[in-house]
Amino acid sequence: PDQTPWWTSAVVYQIYPRSFADSNGDGVGDLNGITARLDHLARLGVDVVWLSPVYASPQADNGYDISDYQAIDPVFGTLDDFDRLLSELHARGMKLIMDLVVNHTSDEHPWFVESRSSKDNPKRDWYWWRPPRDGFRPGEPGAEPTNWESFFSGPTWTLDETTGEYYLHLFDRKQPDLNWENPEVRHAVYDMMRWWLDRGVDGFRMDVINVIAKDPDLPDGALTGTSGLGNGYPHYGTRPRVHDFLQEMHREVFAGRDGEYLTVGEMPGVTWEQARLFTDPARHEVDMVFQFEHVSLDHGPGGKFDPKPLDLRDLKASLGRWQTALRDVGWNSLYWNNHDQARVVSRFGDDRTYWRESATALATVLHLHRGTPYVYQGEELGMTNAGFTDLADLRDVESLNHYRHAVAAGTPPEVVLDGIHRMGRDNARTPVQWDASPQAGFTTGTPWIAVNPNHTWLNAQAQYDDPKSVFNHYRRLVELRHTLPVVALGDFHMLLADHPHIYAYQRELDGTRLLVVANLCGSEQSAELDWPEAEVVLSNTGELRWEDGKITLGPWEAHVLVHD
Numbered sequence: 001p002d003q004t005p006w007w008t009s010a011v012v013y014q015i016y017p018r019s020f021a022d023s024n025g026d027g028v029g030d031l032n033g034i035t036a037r038l039d040h041l042a043r044l045g046v047d048v049v050w051l052s053p054v055y056a057s058p059q060a061d062n063g064y065d066i067s068d069y070q071a072i073d074p075v076f077g078t079l080d081d082f083d084r085l086l087s088e089l090h091a092r093g094m095k096l097i098m099d100l101v102v103n104h105t106s107d108e109h110p111w112f113v114e115s116r117s118s119k120d121n122p123k124r125d126w127y128w129w130r131p132p133r134d135g136f137r138p139g140e141p142g143a144e145p146t147n148w149e150s151f152f153s154g155p156t157w158t159l160d161e162t163t164g165e166y167y168l169h170l171f172d173r174k175q176p177d178l179n180w181e182n183p184e185v186r187h188a189v190y191d192m193m194r195w196w197l198d199r200g201v202d203g204f205r206m207d208v209i210n211v212i213a214k215d216p217d218l219p220d221g222a223l224t225g226t227s228g229l230g231n232g233y234p235h236y237g238t239r240p241r242v243h244d245f246l247q248e249m250h251r252e253v254f255a256g257r258d259g260e261y262l263t264v265g266e267m268p269g270v271t272w273e274q275a276r277l278f279t280d281p282a283r284h285e286v287d288m289v290f291q292f293e294h295v296s297l298d299h300g301p302g303g304k305f306d307p308k309p310l311d312l313r314d315l316k317a318s319l320g321r322w323q324t325a326l327r328d329v330g331w332n333s334l335y336w337n338n339h340d341q342a343r344v345v346s347r348f349g350d351d352r353t354y355w356r357e358s359a360t361a362l363a364t365v366l367h368l369h370r371g372t373p374y375v376y377q378g379e380e381l382g383m384t385n386a387g388f389t390d391l392a393d394l395r396d397v398e399s400l401n402h403y404r405h406a407v408a409a410g411t412p413p414e415v416v417l418d419g420i421h422r423m424g425r426d427n428a429r430t431p432v433q434w435d436a437s438p439q440a441g442f443t444t445g446t447p448w449i450a451v452n453p454n455h456t457w458l459n460a461q462a463q464y465d466d467p468k469s470v471f472n473h474y475r476r477l478v479e480l481r482h483t484l485p486v487v488a489l490g491d492f493h494m495l496l497a498d499h500p501h502i503y504a505y506q507r508e509l510d511g512t513r514l515l516v517v518a519n520l521c522g523s524e525q526s527a528e529l530d531w532p533e534a535e536v537v538l539s540n541t542g543e544l545r546w547e548d549g550k551i552t553l554g555p556w557e558a559h560v561l562v563h564d
């Protein structure tokens with residue numbers, strides 16, 4: 001029997017519903033908007049849709065703060081709309097995976113409302129409550145139970161006046177962390193997951209799932225940076241107990257169920273050693289993880305909002321290391337973009353002079369690694385960063401909190417805004433550019449976040465019939481994964497590891513060899529490269545120039561060759 005999992009030859013497409021397509025003119029994307037655009041996905045050829053959260057939510061973090069896991073937020077539609085989307089996807093042979101956000105809930109979730117109501121409420125222990133630090137009065141600076149800094153700036157603790165105790169939130173204060181040590185919490189989550197699987201969904205993308213297991217002693221962290229706060233990560237990031245929780249989840253939710261599921265755990269800070277454990281099929285935890293090493297290489301000394309230029313050799317070393325680490329055991333996910341990352345064509349590419357060339361070169365390089373590629377909405381069109389320079393244009397809680405804290409700490413506002421302009425999450429959240437009409441065909445109303453003005457020329461309509469478009473290049477990459485077993489399963493071997501601008505590698509399976517070679521800069525480059533005569537199966541520009549073992553590539557030129 002064939003033991004190869006179906007997702008080795010699959011491509012996943014991420015939808016961020018707020019920004020995909022608005023069917024009712026309220027300026028916010030919705031489920032019916034997605035259903036009306038399924039031809040776009042079918043044309044691209046993707047196999048799976050990952051839907052960012054559509055559950056009931058106060059929307060403090062655009063749905064990553066959930067107040068009812070078994071209801072659809074009215075801004076996105078109804079459960080009937082959801083069921084219709086699911087059946088329309090299934091009818092086209094596509095699967096749907098849900099976002100599972102269970103490190104925290106909204107502070108408006110009934111569980112938390114109960115938990116905060118008194119110290120002896122039965123749900124008190126469902127969250128992390130602690131008295132002020134010894135010797136401090138509630139609310140006094142430094143009274144927080146630990147010195148940890150939140151992912152979204154400031155302390156990870158907020159005082160609740162009702163009981164005079166603090167609750168833990170690794171993210172915003174409206175996202176209190178669940179206590180996974182409590183078995184009632186875990187079983188409530190498993191029940192909810194089964195409910196969605198019974199409804200027909202095909203798996204889950206698990207939000208920050210490697211931070212659910214906290215050290216119950218809650219020790220202080222080492223002081224970092226200039227905030228005066230500490231790094232709590234060692235006390236909650238990828239602790240041994242998270243493996244127990246994921247194995248239990250697998251037993252309780254997936255074991256014995258017939259069906260082809262996909263699970264992917266989002267894991268900030270995960271190392272390849274840990275990823276090998278999480279994705280070892282014999283351990284029954286998750287199918288693959290999202291790691292963050294390659295999207296941290298351009299972070300400067302001040303963190304993500306203080307970016308530095310990417311050295312391509314670091315990128316090759318990093319992705320190559322993950323290819324090697326998960327070669328015999330486990331599996332990689334492959335991504336440049338999601339709703340938390342700046343747009344790749346603006347970040348690692350060139351969104352001015354070589355927009356099309358750099359978008360297609362970067363896509364080529366990523367997709368033909370061994371692993372499951374994820375395309376984030378608009379990436380297949382080469383969508384660029386938002387270009388926001390005004391505080392008033394920003395919507396993201398991470399950016400807004402960062403602005404408040406950094407300015408209060410004395411950083412000049414224009415410096416803070418420049419960091420957000422380049423790296424902020426809103427860059428990825430502007431509406432999908434369907435056509436050249438006002439608001440890019442996204443809405444007939446006023447969009448919740450500004451449409452990028454470049455939609456007049458950068459849009460789906462302009463690309464469908466252009467064989468050289470970014471969209472058609474992505475379509476060809478998806479097709480290569482579906483049709484060439486060497487793309488799905490071949491061994492990976494990095495070439496020219498020390499070349500500062502050329503990214504090259506070979507894949508090999510049963511005597512078939514595939515070569516990817518791409519110049520990831522704006523000037524002509526060449527290198528000695530020895531390879532047999534082969535068929536070019538995909539190029540983004542130009543004719544292959546290869547003589548006497550020397551290959552020459554123009555700006556952002558990329559080729560894929562196959563030798564049988």
Ligand code: ISL
Pocket residue numbers: 061064065101151171207208266268304339340341398425
């Ligand atoms: O984008 C980040 C900060 O630069 C990351 O730290 C991000 O917050 C982290 O990857 C976790 O992301 C996930 O959980 C968050 C949510 O805001 C993100 O949108 C989600 O992808 C809290 O639920």
